[in-house]
Amino acid sequence: MRPRLAPPKRIRGRDREYAVLLLRFYRIFERYADETAVLRRPSRALEAQGARLGEITRIEVRRNRLHVEGWAEASRIGLSLGHATAWTAPELPRPGSAERGFSIDIPFVPGTPALVVERGTERFEIALPAFGPMVRFWARHRLWPGFALVLVSLAPAIWAWKRHGDLTARETVKERLNIVPRPDGAEMAARLFSDGPRPAPRHRAATLVMPVYNARELLMEALDRVERHTDLDWRLVLIEDASPDPEIRPLLRRWCADPARAERVTLIENESNLGFIGSVNRGFELARRWPDDPVVLLNTDALVPSNWLSRLLAPLDDDGVASVTPMSNDAEIFTAPAICRRHDLAPGLADRLDAAIARLDADALNAEGPTGVGFCMAMAPRFVAKLPGFDPVFGRGYAEENDWCQKAVALGGRHVAAPNLFVEHRGGQSFGSAEKLKLIERNLQELARRHPGYGAAVQEYIREDPLTTARLATGLAWAGLAQEAPVPVYLAHAMGGGAEHDLQRRIAAETKSGRSAVVLRVGLPRRFALELHAPQGITRGRTADEGLLADLLGLLPRRRVVYSCGVGARDAAALPDLLLRISGRGEAALPGGPQPVELMMHDFFPVSPSYTLLGGDGHYHGVPRGDGPLAEDKAHRYERPGGVVLPLAEWQARWGALIAAAERVVTFAGSGRDIVAAAYPEAADRIAVVPHDTHVLPPRIAPGGGENGPVIGVLGNIGYHKGAAVLRDLSRQMSRSETGRIVVIGQMDPAYPLTRPSRVHGSYELRDLPGLVARYGIECWLIPSVWPETFSFTTHETLATGLPVYAFDLGAQGEAVARAVAQGAPGGVLPLPRPGEMSKDLGRLARDIAARGRRVAS
Known part of the structure; x- marks a missing residue:
C-alpha cells in the first residue's frame, strides 16, 4: 500500500520571506533572460519552387521578438508567426545585384514562422526554422551563471538603491541587467582647452x-x-x-x-x-x-x-x-x-x-x-x-x-x-x-x-570612438555657427518612457529641419552624458566633470535651455543651479549673457522629490507645499549625497529660482497645470498647456474573445506608480473568483507578481497590438496608474483602439478618458480607492469592468 504523504506545511515567518525573495529573484531573472537571451538559426538561401529568391543572413530571437534579415529580389516581404503578420519593402541596394536588403521583426511566440516573398504577380511562402518552447527554455536558463555573477558584482549598487534610495544606482543595476540597455558614449577627456600657447613644433x-x-x-x-x-x-x-x-x-x-x-x-x-x-x-x-x-x-x-x-x-x-x-x-x-x-x-x-x-x-x-x-x-x-x-x-x-x-x-x-x-x-x-x-x-x-x-x-x-571629446567640441562649435536659431540644450533623464519619446520627437523635428540639438543626460553611472544630435548623426560622451561640460556648452554662443526631466540625477538638488549656469545666470555663468529657459513638466519633480507626488504610504494626498502639512512626509524630502536631508521648502526654493527664470512652464494637460500652479502660484501666468502630439497611434481593433472569462488588457511598462500593486491584487481577486484574467502588454515590476491565469507578455511595439489583442482575447483596457500623470501616451493609444478604456479619476489619464467617454467612446472613469481600501473593492472592480466591456463588445 502506498504511504500517504503528509500535507505540506504552510510557509510562515522567515521561511515565507525567503520564498518571496527567491520568487522575486526568479522574476528578475526572467526579465534579464527576456532582454539577454538570443536564439539563432544559420543563414540560408531563400528558395521556393526551385527558384532562388535571395538569401537570409540572419534569423534570431532577441528581446521577445523574431528578427529576420537578408537579401531578396522582391517588391514586398512579409513575416508571419502566430496571429501576427508584418510587412516591409526591401530598400537597401546590393552592389552588382538586383536583390535588395530587408530587415523585419515580429513578436515572438514558439512556433514555425513563415516568410512571404512577393515579386510582381508572383507570391512565395517559405517556412523558416521553428523555435520550440524547449529550445527557448534552455537558451534562457543557460544564462543563470552569468546572471549570478552580475548580481554579485552589483551588490554595492543594489544596497545603495534599496537602502538609500539612490536612483543613479538603480539605473546602474537596470543597465547591467539589460533591463534598460542604452549606450551612454565614450569616456571624455579631462581637459578641453590648453592652458597656454603650444611650443613650436620640432619640424619647422x-x-x-x-x-x-x-x-x-x-x-x-x-x-x-x-x-x-x-x-x-x-x-x-x-x-x-x-x-x-x-x-x-x-x-x-x-x-x-x-x-x-x-x-x-x-x-x-x-x-x-x-x-x-x-x-x-x-x-x-x-x-x-x-x-x-x-x-x-x-x-x-x-x-x-x-x-x-x-x-x-x-x-x-x-x-x-x-x-x-x-x-x-x-x-x-x-x-x-x-x-x-x-x-x-x-x-x-x-x-x-x-x-x-x-x-x-x-x-x-x-x-x-x-x-x-x-x-x-x-x-x-x-x-x-x-x-x-x-x-x-x-x-x-x-x-x-x-x-x-x-x-x-x-x-x-x-x-x-x-x-x-x-x-x-x-x-x-x-x-x-x-x-x-x-x-x-x-x-x-x-x-x-x-x-x-x-x-x-x-x-x-x-x-x-576615442576621439569623442574632440568630435563633440568640433560638433558643438559647428552647431553654434551653422544655425541662426539658439541651439536647444535639453536636460533629460536616462529612464526612457513618455518623456524620452517626446524628447526624441522634438530632436527629430530639429534634425529633419537641418538643425542640431544637445542633450545633457543624468541618471547614468558616470553622472552626465552629453549628446549632440546633428542631422548627420549622434555623438555622445560621458563625464563626471561639470567644468568640462561648461567648457563644451560654452562653445554654443546661443543656447535655449530646456528642462525635460532630471529624475535619477546623482544630486538632483544641484540641477537648478547647473541649468541657471548654462543659461548664463548665477555664479560662474557661461558666456553669452542670459539665454532663454523653458521647463517641460513630464512629471512633478520640480514640485517634489517624489516626482509622482505619492506619499510615503504609496498614495496620492494632493499637492505638497513647503509650508503645508504634506511637507512632513518623508517622501517629499530629498537626501543629497553625503546624507544631507533637504526639506521640501528648500527643494521648492531651489526649483522655484529656475521656474522664475523660465520664459514658460509647459504642462501637457489641464490637471498638470493646476498642480504646478498650486505649488508655484507666482508662475501661474507662465504655465502653458500644450498636449503631446499623438499622431502615431494604433488602428481601431476588434475586441478579442476570452475563452475562460473576460480579458483585461494593460498597456505599457508597469511599476508601482503605474499601478503594479493594483494589478497584483486585482489578478489575485480575479483568480479566486474565476472572473477572467489580466494581460500586461509590456513589462512589470517583478516585486508585484500576477496570479495565474493573468500574465505579462513583455516587450512590444505599437504595430503589434492588433495581433496581440487577438492572441490574448483582450476585450477592454485598464489604465491602473495611481498618480496624477502629466500626460499618458498609453491612455491615448488604448483609446485609439476603440476598445473600452477604464482609468481612475486622477490626473491626465482620468481627464483623457472622461473627455473620450463624454464624446461617446466606451469605457469609464473609476473612483480611486482610498488608502487602506485598495484591495477591498478590487473584486467588484474586476466584475464591473468585465461586465461593461462585454456589454460594449456585444
Missing part, C-alpha cells in the same frame, strides 16, 4: 605633395590658401596628371612661374595619366631631397585654414607617430560632428569653425586610430624613409594610404588626429562609374587580404 618645414587632375576652380582656391595660410616653411610639389581640361597645365605653369614662388614650388607634368598612386609616388620621390622634413599629402579639394601647418605637424614631435590627420567635414573616422558622416559646409564656415577649436588641447584630446586619411595627411620623415611610396598594386587609387598606414603600424608607428585643426574637404562623395566601383571592391579585398585585422580595428574605433 614640410614638403607638400599635391596631385592635380582637373577641378580648376577648386585647385586655385586650394593653392591660394596654401600660400596665404601656411605658417611654417614649406615647399610644394605639384604633379599635373594629364588633365583632360586643356587650361589646367597652362594655368599651373603661370602660377608656378611667379618669382615669389619659384624657390618653393616644383611642377611635375605627367606625359600620360598615371592615376593618383603613380602621381603621388613621383611627388614622394622628389620629396626625398629633404629627408628630415615631414611630407604632407594634400588633395586639391582640401582647403587649409590660417596657421594650419604648425598644428598639423605638432603631434610628430612624438617619434612614434607615423601620420596626422586633421578634423574635417569629410574625413571618415576624423569627421565631425558625427563619425564617418560627411557633409557640406556653407561658404566661410570652415574658417570660423577652425578658429573656434584652435584653442583645444591637442595633447589631452588626441587618440590613436587605425589609419590616417589621405586628403590632408602629415607623414613622419622616419616612416617615409622606410615606406617611400604607395603600393602600385592598388592601381589608379583607393585604399593605398590605408595600406601604407598598416605597414607603418607594423613598424611601430601610430596614427593620430590634430583635434585642434579643421580642414574643409570639398570633395565629391560619389564613387562614379561601375568600373571605379569594381576597382574599389578589388582594392578593399586586397587590403583585407594583406591586413586581416584592419577591418575589425576600424569597426572597434567607430564603436568606441
